[in-house]
Amino acid sequence: MTRIYSALSLFKEGLAGQTGWKQAWRSPEPKPSYDAIVIGGGGHGLATAYYLAKNHGITRVAVLEKG
Numbered sequence: 474m475t476r477i478y479s480a481l482s483l484f485k486e487g488l489a490g491q492t493g494w495k496q497a498w499r500s501p502e503p504k505p506s507y508d509a510i511v512i513g514g515g516g517h518g519l520a521t522a523y524y525l526a527k528n529h530g531i532t533r534v535a536v537l538e539k540g
Protein backbone atom coordinates (compact mmCIF):
# COMPACT_ATOMS: atom_id res chain seq x y z
CA MET A 474 0.00 0.00 0.00
CA THR A 475 1.44 3.34 -1.04
CA ARG A 476 0.48 6.32 1.06
CA ILE A 477 1.52 9.89 0.47
CA TYR A 478 2.25 12.11 3.45
CA SER A 479 2.74 15.53 1.92
CA ALA A 480 3.43 18.79 3.72
CA LEU A 481 -0.04 19.91 2.59
CA SER A 482 -1.77 16.83 4.05
CA LEU A 483 0.14 17.27 7.33
CA PHE A 484 -0.93 20.91 7.46
CA LYS A 485 -4.58 20.11 6.64
CA GLU A 486 -4.70 17.32 9.22
CA GLY A 487 -3.18 19.65 11.79
CA LEU A 488 -6.05 22.06 11.24
CA ALA A 489 -8.60 19.22 11.31
CA GLY A 490 -7.38 17.81 14.63
CA GLN A 491 -5.69 14.74 13.07
CA THR A 492 -9.07 13.11 12.41
CA GLY A 493 -8.79 12.32 8.70
CA TRP A 494 -5.92 9.83 8.60
CA LYS A 495 -6.69 6.34 7.38
CA GLN A 496 -5.28 3.38 9.28
CA ALA A 497 -1.82 2.68 7.85
CA TRP A 498 -1.32 -0.80 9.26
CA ARG A 499 -2.94 -4.17 8.73
CA SER A 500 -5.16 -5.88 11.29
CA PRO A 501 -4.24 -9.54 10.82
CA GLU A 502 -5.79 -12.31 12.84
CA PRO A 503 -3.42 -13.31 15.66
CA LYS A 504 -1.42 -16.49 14.98
CA PRO A 505 -1.61 -19.44 17.37
CA SER A 506 1.94 -18.76 18.59
CA TYR A 507 4.94 -16.43 18.22
CA ASP A 508 8.64 -16.66 19.00
CA ALA A 509 8.54 -13.27 20.71
CA ILE A 510 5.83 -10.92 21.89
CA VAL A 511 6.66 -7.26 22.42
CA ILE A 512 4.32 -5.25 24.64
CA GLY A 513 3.98 -1.66 23.46
CA GLY A 514 4.42 -0.25 19.97
CA GLY A 515 6.44 2.82 20.88
CA GLY A 516 9.94 3.46 19.62
CA HIS A 517 11.53 0.85 21.84
CA GLY A 518 8.94 -1.81 21.08
CA LEU A 519 9.08 -1.32 17.32
CA ALA A 520 12.89 -1.19 17.36
CA THR A 521 12.96 -4.41 19.39
CA ALA A 522 10.70 -6.15 16.85
CA TYR A 523 12.70 -4.76 13.92
CA TYR A 524 16.11 -5.81 15.25
CA LEU A 525 14.86 -9.21 16.38
CA ALA A 526 14.02 -9.80 12.71
CA LYS A 527 16.96 -7.99 11.12
CA ASN A 528 19.81 -9.08 13.38
CA HIS A 529 18.55 -12.35 14.81
CA GLY A 530 16.24 -13.73 12.10
CA ILE A 531 13.33 -13.93 14.53
CA THR A 532 10.43 -12.93 12.33
CA ARG A 533 7.51 -14.54 14.16
CA VAL A 534 7.10 -11.47 16.37
CA ALA A 535 3.88 -9.88 17.60
CA VAL A 536 3.79 -6.27 18.78
CA LEU A 537 0.81 -5.62 21.04
CA GLU A 538 -0.14 -1.95 21.25
CA LYS A 539 -2.97 -0.87 23.50
CA GLY A 540 -3.58 2.27 21.46
Ligand SMILES: Cc1cc2nc3c(=O)[nH]c(=O)nc-3n(C[C@H](O)[C@H](O)[C@H](O)COP(=O)(O)OP(=O)(O)OC[C@H]3O[C@@H](n4cnc5c(N)ncnc54)[C@H](O)[C@@H]3O)c2cc1C
Nearest residue numbers: 511512513514515516517518519520521536537538539540
Ligand atom coordinates in the same frame (compact mmCIF):
# COMPACT_ATOMS: atom_id res chain seq x y z
C1 LIG B 1 5.94 15.79 25.04
C2 LIG B 1 7.12 14.90 24.72
C3 LIG B 1 8.04 15.33 23.76
C4 LIG B 1 9.14 14.54 23.44
N1 LIG B 1 10.01 14.98 22.50
C5 LIG B 1 11.07 14.23 22.17
C6 LIG B 1 11.98 14.65 21.16
O1 LIG B 1 11.85 15.72 20.58
N2 LIG B 1 13.04 13.86 20.87
C7 LIG B 1 13.24 12.66 21.51
O2 LIG B 1 14.23 11.97 21.19
N3 LIG B 1 12.39 12.24 22.46
C8 LIG B 1 11.32 12.98 22.81
N4 LIG B 1 10.47 12.56 23.78
C9 LIG B 1 10.76 11.30 24.46
C10 LIG B 1 10.34 10.12 23.60
O3 LIG B 1 9.02 10.32 23.14
C11 LIG B 1 10.40 8.90 24.48
O4 LIG B 1 11.66 8.77 25.08
C12 LIG B 1 10.14 7.64 23.67
O5 LIG B 1 8.93 7.77 22.94
C13 LIG B 1 10.06 6.46 24.59
O6 LIG B 1 9.76 5.35 23.78
P1 LIG B 1 9.19 4.06 24.43
O7 LIG B 1 9.05 3.05 23.31
O8 LIG B 1 9.99 3.63 25.60
O9 LIG B 1 7.80 4.49 25.04
P2 LIG B 1 6.48 5.00 24.29
O10 LIG B 1 6.77 5.73 23.03
O11 LIG B 1 5.69 5.67 25.37
O12 LIG B 1 5.76 3.65 23.87
C14 LIG B 1 5.16 2.79 24.81
C15 LIG B 1 3.96 2.19 24.10
O13 LIG B 1 3.46 1.13 24.88
C16 LIG B 1 2.06 1.17 24.84
N5 LIG B 1 1.59 0.46 26.04
C17 LIG B 1 1.70 0.84 27.33
N6 LIG B 1 1.17 -0.09 28.14
C18 LIG B 1 0.73 -1.08 27.35
C19 LIG B 1 0.08 -2.31 27.58
N7 LIG B 1 -0.23 -2.73 28.83
N8 LIG B 1 -0.26 -3.11 26.53
C20 LIG B 1 0.03 -2.71 25.27
N9 LIG B 1 0.65 -1.55 24.97
C21 LIG B 1 1.00 -0.74 26.00
C22 LIG B 1 1.69 2.63 24.81
O14 LIG B 1 0.41 2.82 24.24
C23 LIG B 1 2.82 3.19 23.91
O15 LIG B 1 2.43 3.22 22.55
C24 LIG B 1 9.34 13.30 24.10
C25 LIG B 1 8.41 12.87 25.05
C26 LIG B 1 7.30 13.65 25.35
C27 LIG B 1 6.30 13.16 26.38
